[in-house]
Amino acid sequence: KTKAYYPSIVETLLHIFITDLTWLRRYRDALKENKALNSSPLLSLEEKGLRVEFESDYTKLFQYRKQVDGVMNRFVDDLDETQLNSILKYKNYKGEYTEKELWKTMLHWFNHQTHHRG
Template sequence: MSRTAHICLMAQYNQWMNAKVYAAAAGLAPGELQRERGAFFGSLLGTLNHLLCGDTLWLQRFAAHPAGFPLLDPVRAIRPPASLTEPLFDDFAAMHAHRLWLDQVIVDWAASINEDELDHLLDYRNSKGPNRRHFFSLLMHFFNHQTHHRGQASTLLSQAGAELGDTDLLFCIPSQLPG
């Protein structure tokens, strides 16, 4: 599998898993989303919000790649979160709609990335200052970050009595070679 095909697979897995997490979260009793559960971001809502903040910031950094990535223009237009915990939505339905939109942006953008664009050192800033890292490795970090915190969200959902079913990337990996 090429690196670009792997990026597309990860984007599709991200979209599939977020749909499962948000569907399970939408079925929780009132107050369960906000309930403090001792997680790194406190509640399930805090964890899902952190993922939106992180995804937005990373996509805005990726938009600075010399390739320009026009499919990231709508994300460029979003005001960047001031922190990784800034509440982005007052209402879960609006948060869910944004997640659906953002995941489709990620899927579409992933499909537009060319192999030669992956071997670039991307300059960006984070809370610790300027950085320069290998673009493909940053993309892998982006998807790994999502998986890591969705794992936390899965635990929080289990604590609240919700079931997600199968969550492994294995279920998105094709069983046949392309072509």
């Protein structure tokens, strides 16, 4: 148990993992030519199913985490300056359509992980 945003370390790691999947899906939808995003079956995972799966065996979360980290690394390696400066259009968690420079969304995305590490 923790006194942070989420009641346990596993819940915190799950939140970060699901958020990473959400951002990777947004990037996949915008950058259809990115091989790392188009070839990853992880982006098809459903949040509800993950919660159930990880409740019974949280070591799977660590296995998936390593795989997602690999996808993230390959995705970033494939980006060029034009793509980084392009506008990303996506729907936020409130269901609102949003437009931001891709590099700014990536900065937010990476900072999200450090925010929850406290």
